[in-house]
Amino acid sequence: MNDKKSSKFGGRRTIAPRWFARAMSLYPPLLGAGIRVREFSDDWTVCRTELRLSRFNRNQQGTAFGGSIGSMSDAFFALLLWNQLGKGYYVWDTKAEIDYLSPGVSTVHGRFEVPREVAEQIRAEAESGQKVLHWFETDLTLDDGTVVARVRRQVYVRKRPAKS
Numbered sequence: 001m002n003d004k005k006s007s008k009f010g011g012r013r014t015i016a017p018r019w020f021a022r023a024m025s026l027y028p029p030l031l032g033a034g035i036r037v038r039e040f041s042d043d044w045t046v047c048r049t050e051l052r053l054s055r056f057n058r059n060q061q062g063t064a065f066g067g068s069i070g071s072m073s074d075a076f077f078a079l080l081l082w083n084q085l086g087k088g089y090y091v092w093d094t095k096a097e098i099d100y101l102s103p104g105v106s107t108v109h110g111r112f113e114v115p116r117e118v119a120e121q122i123r124a125e126a127e128s129g130q131k132v133l134h135w136f137e138t139d140l141t142l143d144d145g146t147v148v149a150r151v152r153r154q155v156y157v158r159k160r161p162a163k164s
Contacts, residue, residue, distance in 0.1 A: 017042055017083075033057055033068040044083035047076045049110040064104025064148070069140060070096065073151045076112040077136040081155055084119040088160050089126060094133070095154035104148045110140045122157050132157040 015023065017040035024030060024037040034057040038048040049072045051057065057068040075093045082091035114136065125132045133154055140149045 017044065021047075029071065033065075033071045035068065035072045040080075040083075043116070044080050045114055045116060047080055047110075047112040049073075049076065049112075051104070051108040051110075053104065053106060053108075061103065062105075064108055066098075066100060069100070069104060069108060069149050070098050070151075072108065072110050072140065073098075073112070073138065073153060076110070077114060077153050078155050080112060080114040081119055081122065081157065084114065084116065085123055085126075085157070089123075090156070090158045090160060092156045093153055094156045097152040099150045100148070101150060102142075102146050102148050104140075104142070106142055108140050108142060108148050110138065110151075112136070112138055126157050126159045129159050129161070 021037040021040045025035075030037065034051055034054050036050050036052070038050055040047050051064060051068055051072050053064055057065050059065045073096070078091050078093040082089065085091065118134070122132050122134055133156055135152055135154050137150070137152045139147045140151060141147055
């Protein structure tokens with residue numbers, strides 16, 4: 001298991017979870033949508049994001065734009081899993097299903113979790129070199145707990161071939 005409390009951001013350098021969250025908040029697609037990455041836990045099992053309503057991410061009804069709501073869940077399950085599995089694995093976000101349940105009338109919060117046990121199960125399944133597809137699910141909520149959207153994301157994992 002990869003016990004390091006850091007990430008190989010872009011394969012170039014190692015970065016601590018706290019700094020990775022800050023860097024992701026400045027990533028243009030997230031920054032432009034008004035999405036902030038609030039936290040990556042030290043063990044890479046949890047990520048928290050938020051979408052504060054602004055004039056740039058409101059739709060014609062004055063509520064959170066659906067594209068921004070979808071973007072606030074993009075790739076976070078894959079990032080958590082990749083940092084737990086380590087560089088010996090390909091990890092990609094492959095599919096998304098989003099059910100919009102309530103309008104985002106204020107700040108929308110996301111909490112993404114990949115428990116260690118799930119990461120280890122996926123590692124064991126990928127050990128043979130075959131692809132593994134795993135669905136993760138979370139609710140995006142308002143401050144009062146109202147569910148704005150239920151998100152499902154499918155993540156693809158495959159062990160990288162050994163270098164010869």
